[in-house]
Amino acid sequence: MKLPPVIKDRWERFSRRVAEAGEPYRFHVSLFWQALSMRAKLSVLFAFLILAMTGFFYGFAVYQTSREIKLSAIYKGEAVAEALKGEAAYALQTQNFPNLNFTFRRLASSRNDISYVFLVDTEGQVLAHSEPEAVGQVLTDPITRQSLGAVATQVQFERVAVAGEQDYVDLCDLSVPILFKGKRAATLRIGISLTQYLLANGPRIRRNVLLFTLPFALLSILIAIKLSDSFTRPLKRMAKAVSEVSGGNYNVQLPLNRRDELGEVAHAFNVMAVHLRENFEKVLNMANHDGLTGLYNARFFHETLSREMELARRTGRAISLIIFDADRFKRINDRYGHPLGDQILQHISRVAHSVLRGYDLLARYGGEEFIAMLTDTTGMQAMNLAERLRKVLEQRPFITEDGDVIKVTVSIGVAQAFPPYDKKDVIAHADRALYRAKEGGRNRAILYGHSTEHLPGSEQQIQQS
Numbered sequence: 001m002k003l004p005p006v007i008k009d010r011w012e013r014f015s016r017r018v019a020e021a022g023e024p025y026r027f028h029v030s031l032f033w034q035a036l037s038m039r040a041k042l043s044v045l046f047a048f049l050i051l052a053m054t055g056f057f058y059g060f061a062v063y064q065t066s067r068e069i070k071l072s073a074i075y076k077g078e079a080v081a082e083a084l085k086g087e088a089a090y091a092l093q094t095q096n097f098p099n100l101n102f103t104f105r106r107l108a109s110s111r112n113d114i115s116y117v118f119l120v121d122t123e124g125q126v127l128a129h130s131e132p133e134a135v136g137q138v139l140t141d142p143i144t145r146q147s148l149g150a151v152a153t154q155v156q157f158e159r160v161a162v163a164g165e166q167d168y169v170d171l172c173d174l175s176v177p178i179l180f181k182g183k184r185a186a187t188l189r190i191g192i193s194l195t196q197y198l199l200a201n202g203p204r205i206r207r208n209v210l211l212f213t214l215p216f217a218l219l220s221i222l223i224a225i226k227l228s229d230s231f232t233r234p235l236k237r238m239a240k241a242v243s244e245v246s247g248g249n250y251n252v253q254l255p256l257n258r259r260d261e262l263g264e265v266a267h268a269f270n271v272m273a274v275h276l277r278e279n280f281e282k283v284l285n286m287a288n289h290d291g292l293t294g295l296y297n298a299r300f301f302h303e304t305l306s307r308e309m310e311l312a313r314r315t316g317r318a319i320s321l322i323i324f325d326a327d328r329f330k331r332i333n334d335r336y337g338h339p340l341g342d343q344i345l346q347h348i349s350r351v352a353h354s355v356l357r358g359y360d361l362l363a364r365y366g367g368e369e370f371i372a373m374l375t376d377t378t379g380m381q382a383m384n385l386a387e388r389l390r391k392v393l394e395q396r397p398f399i400t401e402d403g404d405v406i407k408v409t410v411s412i413g414v415a416q417a418f419p420p421y422d423k424k425d426v427i428a429h430a431d432r433a434l435y436r437a438k439e440g441g442r443n444r445a446i447l448y449g450h451s452t453e454h455l456p457g458s459e460q461q462i463q464q465s
Helices: 005-035 038-094 098-110 142-149 194-200 202-212 215-246 261-288 298-315 329-336 338-355 379-395 423-439 459-464
Strands: 114-121 126-129 154-161 168-180 183-193 319-326 361-366 369-375 410-416 445-447
Touching (some): 038 114, 038 154, 098 114, 114 168, 261 298, 298 369, 298 423, 319 338, 329 338, 338 379
Antiparallel strands (some): 114 183, 154 168, 319 369
């Protein structure tokens, strides 16, 4: 907009007078600035910088405080509305509003920050109100019109004058639709006083503003961030590495690119991770293997069998079990003693391990009993393998240190898993087949559910099967 010539002339004359009046001061300020040392100049600059930062963060703190007040009011209004929805819906259904009036009045009178609570119908008529004299009025103010037209909860902020006083109150108005049979039947209005909330939370808010406006604290934080960056970065890597180690990943190694104390800590961590990995492998090996024979133990066998049976349920792959134990093992123990009995168990485990395939799972099941899981193997295929194991053990007697030859034979039960692939069933079937082999005279292999019994020297029966 172009100024009139008279006003423009007066403004120019005023500006010249101000400039002429300020000229001596600018000259003296310039002389003063030139006389200051570099340290003093930096101090002055930092002082102005701190003042500017203080003003900025003060404004930011005020903005955050205002935003916090509004959000808190909204959350409180939503909580109150959620608590009143059911009672309001019931009052609408029964058209009985006196109890609702009492609830609204009690709520508004017991809480200073709740200015009003009322329920209006779709035409704006007040059905229930925290102020009983307002019941029956028809509201036509803009907020009511907007709330009646909204399809969801609506939040509006307004400033209203206090009756009888020359003062204003800031309010947060929440309009919550009350639905009946899927349609809006009424609107619940709740007014939260932001002024009362500010008074109630004044000390805490002032404390927050004070914390935000402490310039020296802020500068200290900024300097600390810059100086500590070289320390926090490797520490974060170390914390991440420790977390991975605690999760079971023992292959973590930290980079050794520092020669200070943090580098020494990283080196110590790497050594610790290597030792943990080695110890974990030892403990895992001890937990999964039998101490005498070196085979897997029964616990590990059951865990692996459960996983394989679950896979068989999905894929239909064939799984068979072989259970075998040493014949008349108690006699050997009684005659030669338990130490030699242990050597015979080791002998059986070595022979069985050499006969079975590399991917078969062989375990010591307990005492002189062993068990093997054969994946992708039918019952007849497992039977052939069991017979081979029986023959090899029969042909390889155990020779003691004194030269005594002890004939070692085993009885074997074989079973194939069938749907629904129940682990207990297939183990029970193999165990029954083993029992039949024992009852039938020992030193034989029997397939559960099959009439053919493989006796010593029955090579022809094996081929026919």
